[in-house]
Amino acid sequence: MLAQLFINNIAVIERASIDLERGFTVLTGETGAGKSIIIDAIHAVLGERTSRELVRTGTQAASVSALFTGLEPDVLAALGELSVPEEEDGSLLIQRDIRLSGKSTCKLNGAPATVSMLKRIAPRLISIHGQHESYELLSPEVHMDYIDSFARVEDLRGRYQASYRRLRQLQGKLEDFNTDEGEKARQLDLLRYQIDExxxxxxxxxxxxxxxxxxxxxxxxxxxxxxxxxxxxxxxxxxxxxxxxxxxxxxxxxxxxxxxxxxxxxxxxxxxxxxxxxxxxxxxxxxxxxxxxxxxxxxxxxxxxxxxxxxxxxxxxxxxxxxxxxxxxxxxxxAIEFSDEEREKLEAEYEEEKKRAIALAKELSQKRQGASGKFTAAVKKELAFLNMPGIEFVTEIERVPLHTGGCDKLRFLVSANKGEPAKPLSKIASGGELSRIMLAVKTVLSGMDKIDTLIFDEVDTGISGVAANRVGEKLKQVSHNRQVLCITHLAQIAAMADNHLFISKHTEKGRTFTKVEQLDFEGRKQEVARIISGDAVTELQLKMAEEMLQRS
Known part of the structure; x- marks a missing residue:
């Protein structure tokens, strides 16, 4: 899990050391206080592209450090393959420096590393789900990835893709052989002349x-x-x-x-x-x-x-x-003189590889067909819990010519109202519905991987009331066997957290500073009441906040 995050001179955060716990942690604060900057900092240590604009005004460099503990065996094995020094307690410290000069440096457990090394490790450490990830649901290409992950066909898909790449290579070579006879004759004349000379x-x-x-x-x-x-x-x-x-x-x-x-x-x-x-x-x-x-x-x-x-x-x-x-x-x-023989040989190889690719694609399609029903049923169950009981969620699978993903064209269809035909998500779902569908999908897929830390960036967009309660309960449920961090603006979700971080900013000597602090029960009560009121906090709102915290 992510045990500690240290941020230095990132945007309005001059310096912040954030200790994180297992379970469900929320980050709250006024809009613009710096919550998204923390997500940007985490993206940086995971190897994502950074901008010099992240460097705090008036400084020449910024840095982010993230300490991970309790690493899974597969993560430790991956670190070993990258020759990362091993710590006695099995922890991992990732450091990244960003300079105004445009250069950045990375370290893994103190040893120099490349951004590509961070990117190889990152998917095993943290999964971040933000508003833009919800909009990925509008892309059918992502739908196939979800079904394949649920069906656990990564190895089969890898073997198919290797066969498909080989098939395309053979096809390209055959096309090179099929030049017109006039061009072939001209090439023969030129080559013979040059050889004779x-x-x-x-x-x-x-x-x-x-x-x-x-x-x-x-x-x-x-x-x-x-x-x-x-x-x-x-x-x-x-x-x-x-x-x-x-x-x-x-x-x-x-x-x-x-x-x-x-x-x-x-x-x-x-x-x-x-x-x-x-x-x-x-x-x-x-x-x-x-x-x-x-x-x-x-x-x-x-x-x-x-x-x-x-x-x-x-x-x-x-x-x-x-x-x-x-x-x-x-x-x-x-090669040209014996091209007919070579072409016959390539054609035989092509046909053999085509049979192999088709067989693998059909096997992949069958497993997707078998998994899609279970997947959609599980997602519908989660959506019902998230106050979307009447939604129809189906997976449409259509047979198409071979492509990099196999012989299937796959997409999710939804119907928000009974009696209405299911349509693509882009034509039906609102922002709030997309957020809940994404949470339902990620909940179903959460048991398919060993990623220990999930981060939800404003997954509560566009929801309120009962739906907000259900989203909070679901996040709490997911956190039972892993670490969940959530940036939220809803009191219902904030009240259900095990840990609460408050992000605030203030101005001092003409400069803006952001502060991150861990809230105790009284602090949480004040913050939940502030979220409820949106303005001056009253005694009634404090009592409401206290009741929400106790009930959660």
Whole structure:
């Protein structure tokens, strides 16, 4: 359950720490006092989209923290899958910060988390039913979800939807195969031309770089030859000069003579001899160097490089990319040439998957048919208790072509008056009736899940009198095995609560502040009397409030 809610700088709430109990808790206060802000704060910690407008004026950031205790095993397992740190007492602390910069941060038990992680956990922790959820009843898509939840067919529906997705994928591939023959012929001609052009070039990886080096060598052949000949002359000598080799050999010999008398000269002699040997090796390498270039080969190299360049422009750059493009073309050509075989194979797969999807859809439909009668009977029973005894509530199920939900089109129909035909909710129900129908539906579904906290935001809209009493009794009943929080403006509902939170606001130094306080019996009496009177509270109204509280 939600044990504590801490709000900091959210709209007009500067700071509020709200301790919550099990059972039935109501939140009351004047219109505009900040009750809806508390719901907004809860939505924030559940991962819903937030607005920077929530940040209190004059501050840079706002935060909300929610502490949950007594978690169900499936919630703990889900937290484990998300690698959320485990607390010794099995609790969960969710924190969310909202900044004016537009960024928000989340934490689960102190560890950084994402909004998507909050959204995965939220449906297992709290179910919020507000005025907009009541209007969801006007959407037939939601009706199917309710029946499926009541029938407990989540696994079957998941298997059907997986089969339906596979069926649509196969259908898309078949449609791709069914291009007209003219387009197919054009694709074949283009692919064969591209394959022939690349294969005729006989491309080898690294060829372009090697040819570019050869071209540069031919272009600079005279410079290369001149440098080699000069280097030979400098080392070995020629008609005009002695070479470095002979001079160095003589210097080494002279230093070796000196070293026989002067040991300190030994190192210099040794290094001169080593240098002489190295230069002799260099001279040998120069004389073995082939400096022969065929200028006539330059045209062939230029032509080959030009071909590689043009193919690169057409097919993607270097040799590796051109060869990869060739492989892709060959694969596409094979797919088209053997498309008839592939189509036959896909058609067989499609028919098999279609049979599977139809079988699952029919099984799903049968379970919905079986559950819908029990569901509508249970809802009618709850509606009778909620002072709507004459209402007719039925589930209409129509067979339609396969879609994501199966082979059914499902919607709820109601008739508020005996003898009148049942019609869609959008044409019959008022706001107050929608609120009670939603409460009846949620009551019937309450045993279908393990969500420990239910929040009803002004579920009493549009009702009064006996109906209000019945709604309060129903909320009290639902709270027997879980935590129920309700924002209300009705004294009948407020009086039936186990716990009562009063939201008020005041102005101080030109700023508005909201306060949340837990009311004792006397405080509750004053608040219930205020709700009754709507203005100045009289002794009679106080006595009425006290009687309502005692009776509840």
């Amino acid at each position: 690349i294969e005729a070039a006989d491309i080898r990886p690294g060829e372009q770089e090697r040819l570019a080096q050869e071209r540069e060598a031919i272009r600079n052949s005279e410079k290369i030859a001149a440098s080699v000949e000069l280097s030979k002359a400098l080392l070995s000598g020629d008609e005009d000069r002695g070479g470095v080799l002979s001079d160095l050999a003589q210097a080494a010999a002279e230093m070796e003579k000196a070293a026989s008398f002067l040991p300190e000269a030994q190192e210099a002699a040794q290094k001169l001899r080593e240098a002489s040997y190295l230069l002799e090796d260099a001279d040998a390498a120069l004389h073995s160097l082939a400096v022969e270039f065929d200028p006539s080969a330059l045209d062939a190299i230029e032509e080959r490089l030009d071909l590689l360049y043009r193919l690169g422009l057409k097919y993607g750059g270097g040799e590796e990319k051109i060869l990869q493009y060739l492989a892709d073309c060959q694969e596409r050509l094979h």
